[in-house]
Amino acid sequence: MNDTWRMSGTLNVLPGTSIEKTVVCPGISEQHVPISVHIDWPPDLAEWGLAIVTSFQHDGFTFQPPLHWYLSDSSSGPGRISVFCGPGSKKIVGIEPGGFSYWRLQDLYGNNPGVSIPDVKPFERGQVYLDLPGVDLAGDPKSVQSLTGSYRFLNIAVVRPRKDLASGSHGERCELVAFASPVRGFRGQVFELGRPPRDILSSAKGVQAMVANSIQGISASSSFWRGAGATFEAKRGQPNAWTVRLPDELTGKVREKLKAESKK
Numbered sequence: 001m002n003d004t005w006r007m008s009g010t011l012n013v014l015p016g017t018s019i020e021k022t023v024v025c026p027g028i029s030e031q032h033v034p035i036s037v038h039i040d041w042p043p044d045l046a047e048w049g050l051a052i053v054t055s056f057q058h059d060g061f062t063f064q065p066p067l068h069w070y071l072s073d074s075s076s077g078p079g080r081i082s083v084f085c086g087p088g089s090k091k092i093v094g095i096e097p098g099g100f101s102y103w104r105l106q107d108l109y110g111n112n113p114g115v116s117i118p119d120v121k122p123f124e125r126g127q128v129y130l131d132l133p134g135v136d137l138a139g140d141p142k143s144v145q146s147l148t149g150s151y152r153f154l155n156i157a158v159v160r161p162r163k164d165l166a167s168g169s170h171g172e173r174c175e176l177v178a179f180a181s182p183v184r185g186f187r188g189q190v191f192e193l194g195r196p197p198r199d200i201l202s203s204a205k206g207v208q209a210m211v212a213n214s215i216q217g218i219s220a221s222s223s224f225w226r227g228a229g230a231t232f233e234a235k236r237g238q239p240n241a242w243t244v245r246l247p248d249e250l251t252g253k254v255r256e257k258l259k260a261e262s263k264k
Contacts, residue, residue, distance in 0.1 A: 003079040004072035032145040051086025055154035102190040128176040171200035
């Protein structure tokens with residue numbers, strides 16, 4: 001997988017004059033550095049067996065000031081990384097960018113009399129699941145390799161691993177509890193399925209998707225996303241130990257869901 005970089009700028013040309021501007025394509029270092037991630041769980045959520053899937057994007061670099069280069073939206077290389085952390089505060093398993101998907105089961109046959117609805121137990125209709133192919137929670141914690149530079153959040157999802165729903169599969173299956181993004185009104189794509197997927201790999205590729213829909217995320221306060229705790233640095237010769245603090249809006253939503261579940 002490769003990263004694609006883009007740059008935009010302006011040129012002012014007066015009538016009757018000419019201008020010459022040379023834009024040099026910068027060389028991108030392919031040297032990667034290790035990154036470890038620690039989740040700063042609130043005390044009341046630390047023992048619920050929850051985990052985090054969070055994505056970071058390289059913030060780009062300035063070359064020929066003031067020209068600044070950014071990652072293209074289609075990039076899927078080491079400049080855009082996703083990590084799985086948990087359950088607990090210290091366990092981290094790296095996952096490939098774009099290597100997971102959300103899906104849920106819906107009663108798509110409800111308006112068709114005479115059509116039987118497949119038995120989906122122990123899955124719940126309407127519950128959003130997240131499939132992570134190749135992730136093994138039984139493995140040792142490890143770091144993620146990424147490009148040097150500054151990074152910012154793309155999104156944060158709180159999930160609950162469900163080993164009982166992923167037996168025999170190469171990967172981990174989780175329930176989505178809540179997710180947040182710095183983009184106001186952010187909506188994440190979710191595949192609507194009529195029956196549980198055969199395995200984690202097929203659902204992650206969307207092979208069995210009947211239709212793609214979307215789910216509303218939480219837009220955490222701008223002060224969180226712009227604060228010092230939401231930007232990270234990857235440097236050569238440094239431990240690059242990142243501590244992720246969860247936005248209050250996200251932890252509040254998680255508490256609401258756990259409280260509702262305890263009343264069932």
